[in-house]
Amino acid sequence: PGKKVLIVYAHQEPKSFNGSLLKIAVEELTKQGCSVTVSDLYAMQFEPRATRNDIVGHLHNPEAFNYAVETWEAYKRGGLSKDLVEEQKKVQEADLLIFQFPLFWFSMPAILKGWMDRVLVQGFAYDLTKANGGGLLQGKLCLFSFTTGGSKEKYAIRGDIRYLLWPMQHGIMHFCGVKVLEPHICYAPEHVSEEKRKEMLTAWTQRLKTLWKEEPIDCSPDWYFK
Amino acid sequence: PGKKVLIVYAHQEPKSFNGSLLKIAVEELTKQGCSVTVSDLYAMQFEPRATRNDIVGHLHNPEAFNYAVETWEAYKRGGLSKDLVEEQKKVQEADLLIFQFPLFWFSMPAILKGWMDRVLVQGFAYDLTKANGGGLLQGKLCLFSFTTGGSKEKYAIRGDIRYLLWPMQHGIMHFCGVKVLEPHICYAPEHVSEEKRKEMLTAWTQRLKTLWKEEPIDCSPDWYFK
Numbered sequence: 478p479g480k481k482v483l484i485v486y487a488h489q490e491p492k493s494f495n496g497s498l499l500k501i502a503v504e505e506l507t508k509q510g511c512s513v514t515v516s517d518l519y520a521m522q523f524e525p526r527a528t529r530n531d532i533v534g535h536l537h538n539p540e541a542f543n544y545a546v547e548t549w550e551a552y553k554r555g556g557l558s559k560d561l562v563e564e565q566k567k568v569q570e571a572d573l574l575i576f577q578f579p580l581f582w583f584s585m586p587a588i589l590k591g592w593m594d595r596v597l598v599q600g601f602a603y604d605l606t607k608a609n610g611g612g613l614l615q616g617k618l619c620l621f622s623f624t625t626g627g628s629k630e631k632y633a634i635r636g637d638i639r640y641l642l643w644p645m646q647h648g649i650m651h652f653c654g655v656k657v658l659e660p661h662i663c664y665a666p667e668h669v670s671e672e673k674r675k676e677m678l679t680a681w682t683q684r685l686k687t688l689w690k691e692e693p694i695d696c697s698p699d700w701y702f703k
Numbered sequence: 704p705g706k707k708v709l710i711v712y713a714h715q716e717p718k719s720f721n722g723s724l725l726k727i728a729v730e731e732l733t734k735q736g737c738s739v740t741v742s743d744l745y746a747m748q749f750e751p752r753a754t755r756n757d758i759v760g761h762l763h764n765p766e767a768f769n770y771a772v773e774t775w776e777a778y779k780r781g782g783l784s785k786d787l788v789e790e791q792k793k794v795q796e797a798d799l800l801i802f803q804f805p806l807f808w809f810s811m812p813a814i815l816k817g818w819m820d821r822v823l824v825q826g827f828a829y830d831l832t833k834a835n836g837g838g839l840l841q842g843k844l845c846l847f848s849f850t851t852g853g854s855k856e857k858y859a860i861r862g863d864i865r866y867l868l869w870p871m872q873h874g875i876m877h878f879c880g881v882k883v884l885e886p887h888i889c890y891a892p893e894h895v896s897e898e899k900r901k902e903m904l905t906a907w908t909q910r911l912k913t914l915w916k917e918e919p920i921d922c923s924p925d926w927y928f929k
Contacts, residue, residue, distance in 0.1 A: 489754060490768040525751040525813035528715060542716040543893075545852065581820050583874030584810060587751035591813030626771065634924045641874065644867050648809025667769075698860045702928060 478510030483571035487578040487589040489519045494666040499577050505685040514567050518588045525591020531558045552600035564596040574619040583641045593649055602653040612654020619650045622661040629664045639701045656693035704736030709797035713804040713815040715745045720892040725803050731911040740793050744814045751817020757784045778826035790822040800845040809867045819875055828879040838880020845876045848887040855890045865927045882919035
């Protein structure tokens with residue numbers, strides 16, 4: 478109770494299975510007394526492209542545009558575009574980030590990847606000049622909750638889907654200092670029975686009930702590659 | 704000579720190191736007698752978001768929008784949006800696809816991920832109803848050419864960066880039936896000497912000279928995870 482949750486949601490259709498998972502999370506976490514914010518990326522028409530438009534006013538080096546340098550400089554002088562500042566504020570306030578999306582090509586849909594690319598800029602999410610490598614989002618938790626098109630077997634190599642979680646969980650969140658909870662994966666909801674779908678929705682509700690008691694994964698290479 | 708190459712390029716700045724790598728590839732491959740096409744995604748303001756706008760005319764199921772279903776149906780009746788049809792035509796004609804980009808968060812920039820999400824739709828790039836799993840882009844080669852922000856050591860776990868290539872090379876290209884050449888990686892061009900940068904550009908030119916003699920990697924889990 479009192480915890481703040483940001484759900485970054487990337488599906489076009491409220492009536493989708495992802496839409497149901499979102500609804501459940503909002504309802505269950507609200508019921509627990511959490512304050513829940515949703516960034517509904519498609520509804521917001523969130524911009525995924527990393528361009529000069531993300532910097533308000535002058536550039537640090539207008540001769541040759543370097544996105545990483547320019548957003549870092551802009552962050553320091555309060556010159557990032559309004560949509561990014563708003564997302565960063567939501568992240569800053571959140572105790573838990575939930576990413577809810579359908580797996581597209583072994584990864585996030587582009588609109589969600591664009592959220593990572595543009596919101597998590599240097600100065601805000603990490604600082605490479607710091608001795609420890611510099612994750613700045615310490616004290617936060619995250620959870621990747623996604624659906625797949627294919628069955629569990631389709632994604633498993635050597636028995637597991639974890640291989641494809643490395644860039645998302647380790648490369649992004651762990652790098653920023655965010656602790657990672659076990660992913661929540663619903664396999665092939667479009668290809669199973671209505672009964673099975675209901676079971677999957679119930680399982681999500683059940684997991685959310687005890688979510689705050691969970692220990693994060695250690696997020697080391699061993700977790701992914703054994 | 705006579706081979707067709709499509710370079711899908713994702714950098715905002717022509718004067719960047721990625722811009723130099725692109726220029727070299729266009730020049731060297733043209734000199735070899737190849738026909739080279741470039742999709743300059745930022746310059747095209749390529750749309751990365753997978754939305755209803757990708758389907759011209761009526762939807763198969765307007766009650767609940769399902770992107771995978773709708774684009775498959777639209778592909779079959781010739782009802783995909785113009786920008787997608789144009790990219791698919793370029794892919795169809797190409798013998799070799801080169802993806803040139805800066806690594807963003809252990810993966811592609813969102814604008815390039817959006818190209819994968821939107822261009823490689825069912826019916827065009829793969830067909831899950833086929834017995835063999837259905838890669839439809841047989842007979843083509845691809846090559847991921849990218850720059851990193853950090854040093855080689857920063858990306859290596861257990862000595863190698865290959866772990867993060869799994870979703871891109873295997874999950875996307877191999878799945879579509881495209882044979883994958885060794886990636887071409889330029890580490891931290893912004894943080895090395897001018898001399899070292901020149902060496903990296905020369906190495907790219909040299910590699911391109913003998914590219915057509917290369918054998919593809921086998922792209923099995925062993926290549927990535929040993």
